[in-house]
Amino acid sequence: MRRYFLIAFLFLAVTAVRAQYTVRIVVTAVPASHNGDVLYITGAFNRWSPADPGSILQKTDVGPEYTLTEVKEGLLEYKFTRGDWKTLESTLDGRLVAPRRAIIHSDTTLYCKIENWRDDFPESTASPRVKLWKDSMYIPQLGNYKRVWVYLPEDYGRSDKRYPVIYMHDGQDLFDEATSQGRIGPLEWGVDETIDSSKKAAIVVAVEHDHSKERRIMEYYVRPNSANPEVYGQAYLDFIVHTLKPAVDKEFRTQPDKAHTAMAGSSMGGLLTFYAGLLYPETFGVLGVLSPSIWLDEQNIYKEIATIKSPGEIKNQRYFFYGGGNENRLKPDGSFVTMNEDVLRSSAEFQKYGAEIRVSVNPEGRHGAWYWRTAFAEFYHWINFN
Structure with a gap:
């Protein structure tokens, strides 16, 4: 033997x-x-x-x-x-x-x-329709300042139409290689190019993430965990709902109702977006949850799903979940998880509340902006604001 x-x-x-x-x-x-x-x-x-x-x-x-x-x-x-x-x-x-x-x-x-x-080419890749709306917007809920970019549809300046709005995180990574950062280089999402080439028009409001990686994580976690006992995600979402959105609705021709208000984000921003839908179902009607960092959340999102307080509001929401088949991640307990498994499990547990759910899994997808470019384009083409 x-x-x-x-x-x-x-x-x-x-x-x-x-x-x-x-x-x-x-x-x-x-x-x-x-x-x-x-x-x-x-x-x-x-x-x-x-x-x-x-x-x-x-x-x-x-x-x-x-x-x-x-x-x-x-x-x-x-x-x-x-x-x-x-x-x-x-x-x-x-x-x-x-x-x-x-x-x-x-x-x-x-x-x-x-x-x-x-x-050998111009540093900026942003569409002319992307503007830095607030160079330093004060966030009373967090006690700090952030830049806010706004993308306006091509016909905004020559029409009196009102438009749906998508609120997004990690604003410096969405439109422009000149401001984007990443582990494998400054690859931006191409959000502006996606909407430029679409027959559907929308306003995008993008808030920058904190330049400190540790602070960004604290601002995007909604519930505390063993590694981060102090988190500010609830305050950050409160800023978007109660400070930023009213200012946007006042400044621009928006359709401010729930059905025409969306949020999208990836990784920690995807997890934050999921929480936004659960905690503010009266505000957000469409959620783009891309590669959400559920594996770091220590089961908190599942507790949130199990204790939803407004199931009637959830029923009228629409969720787009995306995960990559190659997004293997090391959990805090030392075990491995794949993103698509997290996405499938969370969306399945959420299914009973009656929200419209679309799940997209890219078998070759990895954790990064190149794949979120494609995922955002799929999300945007899936949206039906009417």
Whole structure:
């Protein structure tokens, strides 16, 4: 028996070693505009560092290249830079794209062509219809100030129509690469482009998140937990409902009723949006809950669902849930959870209250702005404000 287990152990050990490969990445063409500049590669293998000294491509007869060793079998994602996030590779027309992807099953050589560099184009990617409405809006519920952006429909200035409103979080990441930030670079959601290209018009009001990661988390948690005993999400939502929304309805031609008032957010902002629907069902009729960080909430959202106080108001709401099949997350208790499982469970428990629910799962979806761009576009096309 001991011999059997020893053989099995050695087989698994050898299999594990064989599941790691060497990947040679060769750049066959680069734009002439920065010929001779040092090129870097970045990915999870160097914690998405855009200027890792150990990740400089070496010049060869074929072109600049880099060799990754001990690459695990499965998905490999990477980008090229010239030393910081502002110098990321781009498309021919200067737009950032999702990370390059390759599925690794063996020792591999990947050939790449860099079409352009992001810093050779204007820094801002925002539509002319996006305006910084409040450079420093005071939030009495939190005792601090935030920027607030507003997107107005293309025909707003030449009509007397009233429009539905979508309130959104993480405002600096929604419209413009110049203000967006992210773990893998400044990729924005393209909210303005989505609405620009749609036949449906809406106003979007976007509040910036706090520049401190820790403070942002505290402001987006609604219920305290073991890691965050002091949270301000309830106060933040109170600001949106009782301070921001009245100011928006006074300043702009809105349709202020519940049926034409929506909220959308992702990650911690997705969790916050879910709570907004449960706590203020008389205010928000449509909720876009994208990749909600339920795994960090220590079951609080399920307690909230179980003790809903206004089931009649909930019945008249519409919820769009999104989760990615590759959004694996480590829970505080050390276990792993996948986003789509959290989304499916929470939406199923919520189903009994009669709200209209749409669940979208992208099997390849990961946790990041590139996937939320697509998810927001699906959410927006699903909305029916009439």
